[in-house]
Structure formats: structure tokens, C-alpha cells
Amino acid sequence: MLARQRQAIILEEAQRTGAVRVSDLVERLGVSDMTVRRDLDVLASRGLVEKVYGGATTITGRSTDEPGFEAKSVRQREQKEAIAELAASLVKPGTAIGISAGTTTWTFARALDGIPDLTIVTNSVRVADILHDSGQTDRTVVLTGGVRTPSDALVGPVAVQSLRSLHLDLVFLGVHGMAEGPGFTTPNLTESETDRALVEAGRKLVVLADHTKWGTVGISTIADLADAGVVVSDTGLPEDARKVLSENAGELLIADPERRAEADE
Structure with a gap:
């Protein structure tokens, strides 16, 4: 699987659930921990996700944005x-x-x-x-x-x-x-x-x-x-x-x- 395909899957999952965990992505994509972290770095550099401990969350900023419990649980x-x-x-x-x-x-x-x-x-x-x-x-x-x-x-x-x-x-x-x-x-x-x-x-x-x-x-x-x-x-x-x-x-x-x-x- 090409890097851009992995990143598209990661972004889709993050947008669907509000957050993704490195360990879950390693299992789903069949790649190494470091590969997933590099993909998250790329998505974060493009402003599409925010890296947090053990994974990443979607970017929000509007006064009515409300992430779900799972998305917020991995932050800080x-x-x-x-x-x-x-x-x-x-x-x-x-x-x-x-x-x-x-x-x-x-x-x-x-x-x-x-x-x-x-x-x-x-x-x-x-x-x-x-x-x-x-x-x-x-x-x-x-x-x-x-x-x-x-x-x-x-x-x-x-x-x-x-x-x-x-x-x-x-x-x-x-x-x-x-x-x-x-x-x-x-x-x-x-x-x-x-x-x-x-x-x-x-x-x-x-x-x-x-x-x-x-x-x-x-x-x-x-x-x-x-x-x-x-x-x-x-x-x-x-x-x-x-x-x-x-x-x-x-x-x-x-x-x-x-x-x-x-x-x-």
C-alpha cells in the first residue's frame, strides 16, 4: 500500500471517530509503528490532524465543535x-x-x-x-x-x-x-x-x-x-x-x- 493510500485511510478513520490510536492503525494497516507515526507526521504537517500521546485527533476550532469522548480521552x-x-x-x-x-x-x-x-x-x-x-x-x-x-x-x-x-x-x-x-x-x-x-x-x-x-x-x-x-x-x-x-x-x-x-x- 502506498503512503498516500495509508494516509487517506488514517484521515478517514480520524474524521469518522474523532481520534485514532497508533496501535490500532499498526494492526489495521499491517505496517510498523514508525511507519504509522511518519504518516501521522505528514497529516499533522498538512493541518489535517493533531498529534497526541499514542495517536492523533481531528482538528477543531469552531465555538460549536464538540469532539466525542474517545477523541478527547487521548489528549493531554x-x-x-x-x-x-x-x-x-x-x-x-x-x-x-x-x-x-x-x-x-x-x-x-x-x-x-x-x-x-x-x-x-x-x-x-x-x-x-x-x-x-x-x-x-x-x-x-x-x-x-x-x-x-x-x-x-x-x-x-x-x-x-x-x-x-x-x-x-x-x-x-x-x-x-x-x-x-x-x-x-x-x-x-x-x-x-x-x-x-x-x-x-x-x-x-x-x-x-x-x-x-x-x-x-x-x-x-x-x-x-x-x-x-x-x-x-x-x-x-x-x-x-x-x-x-x-x-x-x-x-x-x-x-x-x-x-x-x-x-x-
Whole structure:
């Protein structure tokens, strides 16, 4: 198979699913790992895909673009894991917390293992599955109803009504983008309404957002920067963003993926 034929197949698959993994392409195309990576380099140089850890995702940029869960799950994986561990240190036993949908919050949910006696409210099917699969019998998980979005969030009037009757200690919010003017945003209008209801249910808002979210603006604002009691990001966050967040949000916490990786060795 010629290189351009392989690249056409890779691009078609990326556009169909939102993301491709090197290991899957090696098996499908019957070529080496290095050959696939060279093909991804070519596609990335032409602006057709964005290389990420272990594969590539499609390029998006419009305020209404919303990649699916699988596409987002391979982006900034190490940063998300470091953010999740740092955010989990804010959770005390016996508290009631809310967790929004998204790959960062899904990673955060996995980091809650071992924290006893939690009541967790979420509008994410993926997050609920992770929490149930943990097997902790001292944990109560409440999953809102609603209509399912590309990011596996349950949204709409049913979800909003469920959240408006609840009172939570902390709400952990994943966002599509954050910027000085628009604040924390999402590309999904219906999801923003549900997220706002979740934010209003909590006494304190904790936003989980890796550095690539800075400067990205979705069509709808969930909350202003000043509404966040804590923002947890990573060491890739630029200095100007740190200054803005430190001046507006209650507290900025920076997770270090490299330090976490060293601790795992």
C-alpha cells in the first residue's frame, strides 16, 4: 500500500471517530509503528490532524465543535492524570460532591478510590460507571437523567430539575475552554444549562482544566472565572493565564505531570 493510500485511510478513520490510536492503525494497516507515526507526521504537517500521546485527533476550532469522548480521552493524558490526583486531595471523607461530564473529570473520578463515605452526584454516564466499578460499598452515586451528548453527558430539563433540588459541598467541573472575558465555556448550549445548575448546587466550585483549554472559547458560558473557588491546571499553563486566573479565581493550583511520572517509577 502506498503512503498516500495509508494516509487517506488514517484521515478517514480520524474524521469518522474523532481520534485514532497508533496501535490500532499498526494492526489495521499491517505496517510498523514508525511507519504509522511518519504518516501521522505528514497529516499533522498538512493541518489535517493533531498529534497526541499514542495517536492523533481531528482538528477543531469552531465555538460549536464538540469532539466525542474517545477523541478527547487521548489528549493531554498525563496532564489530566496529574490534575486529577491534585484535585482528589481536596476531597474529604464524608462529603457530598458533584462531578460534571468530560474526560478530565472521568480521570478525576478514578482518583477518588480509597476516599470513604462519599456521596457523588454526576450527569456523566462514564463517571458513574467508574464509580460503580470501584466496588466501594460506602459510596453513594446519584446519576441524573437527561439526553446524552457527544461527551456522554446527560443534559436537558430532567437533569436540570434533578440538580436544582440538591446541595453539595464541592462541584468539580470540566470545561471545553477558559478565557478572561467569556470565562469557562462549552460548545454545547444544552450542556451549559445543565452545568450551570450543577455549579449552583455546590457551595464551592473547582474547575479542572489542562493548559490547552486556555484561550479556547465555546459558544456558551458556564461560569465566570471569579465563580471558581479553585482552578486546577498543569505546568504548561502560560504565565499570562496564571496571572489572570490568580487575580480572578479564588485559588490556582498547578499539577506537575513530570513529578507525578517520577513518583510512579
